[in-house]
Amino acid sequence: MAEADVLFSSVDGPVTLDMIAKAAGVGIGTLYRHFPTREALVEAVYRLELDALDRRAGALLEKYTASDAMQHWLDDYLRFVATKRAMQDALRVAITPGGDAASSVRLRISxxxxxxxxxxxxxxxxxxxxxxxxxxxxxxxxxSAATAASQSDQARRMLGLLLTGLKNR
Structure with missing residues (x-):
């Protein structure tokens, strides 16, 4: 999965399972046995990233107030999503209500x-x-709507609005 993570972070455009298998030094059949679809692989990589983001949330909450910790975490999350350009289409599938992947990813983030x-x-x-x-x-x-490199400022503004709406007044 490390090879997939690197490709998802560095390649502009689609990352194929063939590309991932080659980078991992395994045959495509081996990759398909572990990850029957591209979405399954994306979700597995995303789960590893969520583990890191979860640990980061705990560390931030020990150091800051909840609203400040959430601001730092949202910044981290934005950076994570922005670097995973090649995963974005598959992530949209994973967060769309109705599927097992959707509930798994959404439950973790929730x-x-x-x-x-x-x-x-x-x-x-x-x-x-x-x-x-x-x-x-x-x-x-x-x-999902604002992760293109040209829209990173808009994404930051939108996250700021979200956090402002969550703050206790």
Whole structure:
């Protein structure tokens, strides 16, 4: 999966399973046995990234207020999504409601968002009447719509609006 992650981060345009198999030094059949579709591979790479983002959320919450920690995490998440240009089409499939991948990815992100919201309710920096899944759906929609390199400023502004709406007043 490391080879796939590198390709997804560095190649402009589609990354094929053939390209990944070649970079990994395995045959295409071996790759297909582990990942029957490109979307399955993308989800596996994405899950590894979510593990890192989850650990980062915990570290940020130990150091900052919940709203400040969430701001730093949103910046990290934006950088992550912006560097995975080749994964974006498959990620759109993974976050669209209705499939197993959608529920898996959304549940993971919602759990991370829920940590910020719970901590924010305790330190009173974030609202306590917001569903983590509602925030996640907004976040994923924003990232899906505004991750092109030419739209990174817009994505930052949209994330700022999201966080402003979450802050306790």
């Amino acid at each position: 759990a991370i968002v829920g940590k910020f919201l719970s901590s924010g309710a305790v330190d009173r920096t974030l609202r306590n009447d917001v569903s983590p899944d509602d925030v996640t759906l907004g976040l994923l929609g924003m990232m």
